Amino acid sequence: MDVLHGNSDDQLDALFRAYRHATAAPNPSTSFMPVLWQKIEARQNSTFSFRRMANALVTAALATSIALGLYMSLPRAKSSNPAAYSTYVEALAQANTIETPDIVAPVRLDLSEPQ
Amino acid sequence: MLVDFELIKRAQAGEGAAFNEIVLAYRKRILGTINRLIARPEDVEDVAQEVFLRLYFSLDQLRTAEVFEPWLYRLTVNAAYDYLRKQRRRQEYRMSDLSEQQMMMADAVAGGRAEQDERESKKTRESVDALLGAVSEADRILLMLKELEGLSLKELEKIYNINENALKVRLFRARQRVLKAFESVAKRKEPARAG
Numbered sequence: 001m002d003v004l005h006g007n008s009d010d011q012l013d014a015l016f017r018a019y020r021h022a023t024a025a026p027n028p029s030t031s032f033m034p035v036l037w038q039k040i041e042a043r044q045n046s047t048f049s050f051r052r053m054a055n056a057l058v059t060a061a062l063a064t065s066i067a068l069g070l071y072m073s074l075p076r077a078k079s080s081n082p083a084a085y086s087t088y089v090e091a092l093a094q095a096n097t098i099e100t101p102d103i104v105a106p107v108r109l110d111l112s113e114p115q
Numbered sequence: 116m117l118v119d120f121e122l123i124k125r126a127q128a129g130e131g132a133a134f135n136e137i138v139l140a141y142r143k144r145i146l147g148t149i150n151r152l153i154a155r156p157e158d159v160e161d162v163a164q165e166v167f168l169r170l171y172f173s174l175d176q177l178r179t180a181e182v183f184e185p186w187l188y189r190l191t192v193n194a195a196y197d198y199l200r201k202q203r204r205r206q207e208y209r210m211s212d213l214s215e216q217q218m219m220m221a222d223a224v225a226g227g228r229a230e231q232d233e234r235e236s237k238k239t240r241e242s243v244d245a246l247l248g249a250v251s252e253a254d255r256i257l258l259m260l261k262e263l264e265g266l267s268l269k270e271l272e273k274i275y276n277i278n279e280n281a282l283k284v285r286l287f288r289a290r291q292r293v294l295k296a297f298e299s300v301a302k303r304k305e306p307a308r309a310g
Contacts, residue, residue, distance in 0.1 A: 012290075015297070016262045019243040022236035023263075025147025034166045036138065037131075040171050078266050088214055 117141060120180035127174050134174075138167050146190055151263050152256055154244050155202075167200045186274035188266070192256055192274065199252060202211040249296035254289035261286055 125133035142163065149162045169190050177183060201207040246256045260266045260274070268279050277281065 008301070011264075011301070012294055012297050015243060015246075017238075018239050019151075020263050022239040023147070023151050024145050026150055026156060028142055028163075029160060029179060032142065032160060032164070033135065035160075036167055039164055039168050043168065043172065057199065070150055 116180065116184055117144075118183075120183075123174070123177065123180065123183060127177065134171060137170075141187060142167075145187070148188075148191055148264055149195060149259075150258055151196055152192070154240065158198065162194050162198050165198075166191050167261070169194065182273065187271060187272045188260070189272070192260070195256065246293050246296050246300075249292045250289045252290075254285060257282075257285060258289045258293065262290075 118137050122133050125139055144281055145163050145166055146159055149166070150156060150159045153159065153162060166187070168188065173190075177186065177264075248257065250258065257271070257275070260271060266274070268282055271282055272279055
């Protein structure tokens with residue numbers, strides 16, 4: 001019987017049946033299960049390492065946040081270093097205190113006639 | 116179902132021996148399905164191992180026994196997709212190349228020797244793979260699950276999570292395309308045979 005004669009649908013079904021016979025399930029190799037378990041363990045290890053790394057990063061970020069928070073909350077002593085002042089006005093005020101003679105000392109005017 | 120739900124529950128609890136039993140029960144079937152889906156015998160075991168690997172790591176999500184097999188098929192189809200995508204080696208047969216293969220296949224089927232002669236089996240496989248090249252990869256896999264794996268529409272519904280009507284339409288269109296390719300090959304061969 002020629003598969004190409006007759007109804008195309010039936011022929012296609014016959015072809016599929018032949019294909020099914022031609023592609024029987026291959027026998028698994030003896031290493032199938034050992035290799036599968038190796039892959040499972042490898043994936044488990046990589047997942048575990050990633051999780052450990054992620055945990056370490058989260059812990060480090062948390063520790064840094066706490067340290068920065070503490071540092072920011074501590075009262076800071078005024079420094080004589082002008083660079084320590086946040087604004088130019090503060091730095092100027094520090095440099096020219098109220099006791100500075102050139103600001104508070106009375107102006108002396110010499111009103112005598114020049115000779 | 117080839118295994119009972121108790122076994123699955125034991126595997127879910129982390130019992131390696133139970134998982135082994137599940138793999139041993141389904142291994143042959145999955146190897147056969149993958150063999151048809153990817154058409155590369157040398158990579159079949161690799162893809163099958165990937166399926167069971169995914170099964171192992173997602174087993175705890177399974178809640179009911181009846182969805183186990185469709186779920187395993189879904190994992191199989193997805194692994195086959197991923198493999199094919201990675202390989203990007205879907206064979207683009209020219210229709211002109213088909214006639215000789217089709218002729219060999221026709222002779223093999225007519226003589227009832229397809230399963231006896233490895234060479235002819237190979238030709239049959241190549242012919243069908245070439246014909247299935249007429250449809251998209253997704254439809255090819257769907258068609259194979261229906262026509263070659265013999266899955267019912269109900270089973271396919273569970274695997275694909277789409278309703279029966281949509282499934283029927285997709286299957287009908289895919290089959291029509293394959294049929295058209297098949298007929299055009301047959302037509303071209305007729306004059307050659309007559310001459």
